[in-house]
Amino acid sequence: MKFFIDTANLDEIKEAKEFGVLDGVTTNPSLMAKSGVKGKDNIFKHYKEICDIVQADVSAEVIATDFDGIVREGEELAAIDEHIVVKVPMIRDGVKAIKYFTDNGIRTNCTLVFSAGQAILAAKAGAAYVSPFIGRLDDISFEGMDLIAQIVDIYQTFDFTTEVLAASIRSPLHIVQAAETGADVATCPLNAILGLLKHPLTDIGLEKFLNDAKKLD
Ligand code: E4P
Numbered sequence: 001m002k003f004f005i006d007t008a009n010l011d012e013i014k015e016a017k018e019f020g021v022l023d024g025v026t027t028n029p030s031l032m033a034k035s036g037v038k039g040k041d042n043i044f045k046h047y048k049e050i051c052d053i054v055q056a057d058v059s060a061e062v063i064a065t066d067f068d069g070i071v072r073e074g075e076e077l078a079a080i081d082e083h084i085v086v087k088v089p090m091i092r093d094g095v096k097a098i099k100y101f102t103d104n105g106i107r108t109n110c111t112l113v114f115s116a117g118q119a120i121l122a123a124k125a126g127a128a129y130v131s132p133f134i135g136r137l138d139d140i141s142f143e144g145m146d147l148i149a150q151i152v153d154i155y156q157t158f159d160f161t162t163e164v165l166a167a168s169i170r171s172p173l174h175i176v177q178a179a180e181t182g183a184d185v186a187t188c189p190l191n192a193i194l195g196l197l198k199h200p201l202t203d204i205g206l207e208k209f210l211n212d213a214k215k216l217d
Contacts, residue, residue: 001179004057004187006167008035008046012190013053019193024057025050026131026167026187028087028111044080051081059109059129061087062097070097078106085109085128090118095125102126109165119151123160129185133168134178144168145177152182172196 002023005016008031016022027050037046050058058081062073070093074086078101086101087109088094098108102125109129110122114137122130132151134144151164163184169175172195178186 001183002185003175003193004059004165004185005193006031006169006187006189008032008037008050010035010046010049010053013050016190016193017053021193022054022056023185024059024187025054026059026087026109026165028061029063044076047077047080047084051083054083056083057085057107058083059085059087059111061111062089065089065091065093067093067096067100070094071100074101074106074108087111087131088127090114090122095121098122098125098127110162111167114147116147116150116154119147119162119164120154123155123158123162127162129163129165131165131167131187134166134174135168135170137168138170145174145181148178148181148183172198 003021004024004026005013005022006026008027013025037043047060060077062070064070064073070088077086078084085107088098089112090110098110101108107128109131110127111131113119113130113132119130132147137144137147148166165185165187166178166183167187169186169188169192172192175186175188175192175196
């Protein structure tokens with residue numbers, strides 16, 4: 001399973017890259033706003049910086065919601081760097097735009113997916129990634145991970161090549177469950193990735209090894 005980091009914060013992206021397990025980045029308008037970047041030129045420069053750091057897939061989301069606007073914005077975003085994947089919302093014009101981008105060699109990530117039916121549409125339109133939002137489903141008492149399992153199953157049945165990108169991940173446990181369920185990618189906050197490191201027996205064991213190592217001098 002690939003690890004993407006779900007942030008637009010350059011320091012966090014650099015830290016994840018240096019940690020050595022990073023396969024890509026996802027952003028969204030909320031994350032861009034949180035990073036404090038403003039204005040189209042600065043936002044485009046920011047995406048370029050992210051691409052230069054990771055040298056791997058970077059999802060950049062369109063703001064337009066009509067077909068012509070999505071296509072115009074997506075083409076501009078895709079021109080920033082070869083690693084840009086255009087993130088398009090799961091709406092009628094979004095699906096139409098994903099099909100247009102697919103036919104014109106631009107890779108897409110279909111976002112805001114909350115049902116298997118939506119995931120089928122994304123795959124039919126040729127999205128490179130589909131992003132079911134696990135945490136937001138859990139927030140309203142639906143089992144987000146069940147949706148991942150359902151989509152993985154359907155995509156396998158029909159050999160869809162769209163990768164299942166588990167999004168809205170909130171914890172290390174979500175990452176492990178996404179892996180168990182067969183998600184191709186998990187996009188996670190940095191603290192969820194680093195949380196995977198933690199086990200008290202590792203800490204206790206290391207302390208004992210280091211103490212015993214002192215006896216070896
Ligand atoms: C990533 O592609 C999504 O936009 C993101 O994971 C949403 O996460 P949230 O539900 O924590 O905002």
